[in-house]
Amino acid sequence: MDQSIRFWDRIAERYSKRPIADEAAYQKKLQVTREYFQPDMEVLEFGCGTGSTAITHAPYVKHIQAIDISSNMIGIAQGRADAGNVRNITFKRSSIDEFRVPDQTLDAVLGLSILHLLDNKEAVIAKVHTMLKPGGIFVTSTTCLGDTMKFFKIIAPVGRFFGVMPLVTVFTTKELEHSLTVAGFEIDYQWQPGRGKAVFLVAKKPYSTEAHG
Numbered sequence: 001m002d003q004s005i006r007f008w009d010r011i012a013e014r015y016s017k018r019p020i021a022d023e024a025a026y027q028k029k030l031q032v033t034r035e036y037f038q039p040d041m042e043v044l045e046f047g048c049g050t051g052s053t054a055i056t057h058a059p060y061v062k063h064i065q066a067i068d069i070s071s072n073m074i075g076i077a078q079g080r081a082d083a084g085n086v087r088n089i090t091f092k093r094s095s096i097d098e099f100r101v102p103d104q105t106l107d108a109v110l111g112l113s114i115l116h117l118l119d120n121k122e123a124v125i126a127k128v129h130t131m132l133k134p135g136g137i138f139v140t141s142t143t144c145l146g147d148t149m150k151f152f153k154i155i156a157p158v159g160r161f162f163g164v165m166p167l168v169t170v171f172t173t174k175e176l177e178h179s180l181t182v183a184g185f186e187i188d189y190q191w192q193p194g195r196g197k198a199v200f201l202v203a204k205k206p207y208s209t210e211a212h213g
């Protein structure tokens with residue numbers, strides 16, 4: 001974890017200046033997400049990075065808690081929110097593992113470009129399910145490297161040893177769907193802008209919350 005924090009802290013400034021790789025796809029994901037929002041909603045975004053997505057969504061919900069393990073990312077995000085006079089986002093340095101809210105209190109959770117960076121994806125998905133109210137949604141956009149790289153489970157490049165690359169875990173779209181349904185979610189919306197691109201999913205916690213086998 002410490003290595004991951006150091007990595008993201010170090011690249012935060014550069015990350016904030018990087019143009020969005022596929023602006024049209026990003027805009028579509030924002031639009032689809034917004035169609036699920038209501039003005040009274042309490043939202044969590046974990047791995048919020050430099051805050052752009054939370055700031056864009058803020059006018060459409062009541063409140064967003066936006067967390068990230070990197071204090072440099074959070075510093076940039078808070079600066080952006082202050083500059084835009086956005087007052088309904090609470091930015092906090094926290095990993096998703098240490099973050100606590102009472103069970104069944106969130107209406108929506110966003111985890112964008114993050115699930116493939118976790119070494120405990122299943123536990124995090126289960127935690128998101130517990131934090132959501134029945135009927136709540138989990139919005140995620142995830143690079144599913146297993147669709148194109150069949151023989152690896154994890155990429156731990158030499159660069160990771162030197163702290164210049166993050167850990168990346170490898171799973172297929174089908175495996176991600178399975179992880180979500182096993183946790184008790186139903187896939188409500190799914191879209192992939194093109195082969196090899198991140199898979200965008202909106203998973204819903206049903207009103208009856210029995211987990212599937």
Ligand SMILES: C[S@@+](CC[C@H](N)C(=O)[O-])C[C@H]1O[C@@H](n2cnc3c(N)ncnc32)[C@H](O)[C@@H]1O
Pocket residue numbers: 004008009046047048049050067068069070073094095096097111112113114117118
């Ligand atoms: C690829 S960036 C994505 C940032 C943003 N969600 C986006 O779509 O641009 C991944 C972010 O997740 C954060 N992160 C990595 N592991 C995390 C964890 N366990 N808990 C919370 N944040 C984490 C990193 O610091 C980084 O800002």
